[in-house]
Amino acid sequence: MRISRSSRLTVVVCAVLVALAAAVPAAASPRVVGGERASIVEFPWVVYLTDATGFQFCGGTVVAATKVLTAAHCMADQRADNLRVVVGREDKQSTDGRVVTATSVQVAKAYRGDPTGGSDWAVITLSRRVNVPPLPLAKDAAVYQTNAMGLVLGWGRTSESGEVSRYLMEASVPLVADATCGKSYQEYRATAMVCAGYAQGGVDTCQGDSGGPLEMNGELVGITSFGEGCARPGYYGVYTRVASYEPLIDELIAAG
Known part of the structure; x- marks a missing residue:
């Protein structure tokens, strides 16, 4: 499958x-x-994504102070106001790090709804800056x-x-x-x-x-x-x- x-x-x-x-x-x-x-100390730029209920469904990478790169298919039917980015938290049951809301999600224009078709990337803009060194x-x-x-x-x-x-x-x-x-x-x-x-x-x-x-x-x-x-x-x-x-x-x- x-x-x-x-x-x-x-x-x-x-x-x-x-x-x-x-x-x-x-x-x-x-x-x-x-x-x-x-x-997470060794890899501070890796994050996970949840919906507003806290359900984790994908991961991502901090690529700028207010930008996270993820897969386009992760953003299918996902509204920015329902999205949360968890930064600096190694153990999902801890309260370490911070939970940051998103202001916008931009999916690759060439993405056609199926990751097997390519262009499977999207950029999330965060509501505030995160003090994390981005991964180039x-x-x-x-x-x-x-x-x-x-x-x-x-x-x-x-x-x-x-x-x-x-x-x-x-x-x-x-x-x-x-x-x-x-x-x-x-x-x-x-x-x-x-x-x-x-x-x-x-x-x-x-x-x-x-x-x-x-x-x-x-x-x-x-x-x-x-x-x-x-x-x-x-x-x-x-x-x-x-x-x-x-x-x-x-x-x-x-x-x-």
């Missing part, structure tokens, strides 16, 4: 996974997504080298059919060759996307991680977008290729 990494579809996803579990032998059940707890955007296409290691972060599920994490999690994943990713995903477009993960599976982003960062060498190179299940062998995580959209994103950041 090809799905976005947003947790908005939790009910539908769980229903389908239950059906799959009944049809698939136990030995073929989804693997636990590999990773470990991360420190990747500008150079040369950073996307096969087998280069990247870091993914988020509060999403730690297994395909499991619960979302209480704590910020991190995992290291290698970038995958475009030709290899194209064999896994017919929709894959190298100009818009980049894949990361292992052929054998086991380490991946999952639902609830959408919009969060794929970071390399102090730059934001990807935005968690979609995948076939989570951490399945032969299926990699697909991320928005930030360098391809950097000029457009920068325009929205500079617009204030």
Whole structure:
């Protein structure tokens, strides 16, 4: 099942996974997504998104004092006045950091409602400045080298059919060759996307991680977008290729 990494579809996803579990032998059940707890002190620019009730559904990255970059599909049917950005909070059950409201959401103009179509990015403007060092955007296409290691972060599920994490999690994943990713995903477009993960599976982003960062060498190179299940062998995580959209994103950041 090809799905976005947003947790908005939790009910539908769980229903389908239950059906799959009944049809698939136990030995073929989804693997636990590999990773470990991360420190918000080390990664202060990573944030999570909630609605006004406190339900966490996506992640994001602080890219300027009043700007957060996330996935366009996270913003589907989302009003700015119902959106909350949680900054500086590693443990979702704590009161650390701050909860910031949004004044506007700008979705990529080329986005057509499906992350598999590309342009899966959006900029959130915050109602006040946050005292967080922003993560620079990747500008150079040369950073996307096969087998280069990247870091993914988020509060999403730690297994395909499991619960979302209480704590910020991190995992290291290698970038995958475009030709290899194209064999896994017919929709894959190298100009818009980049894949990361292992052929054998086991380490991946999952639902609830959408919009969060794929970071390399102090730059934001990807935005968690979609995948076939989570951490399945032969299926990699697909991320928005930030360098391809950097000029457009920068325009929205500079617009204030």
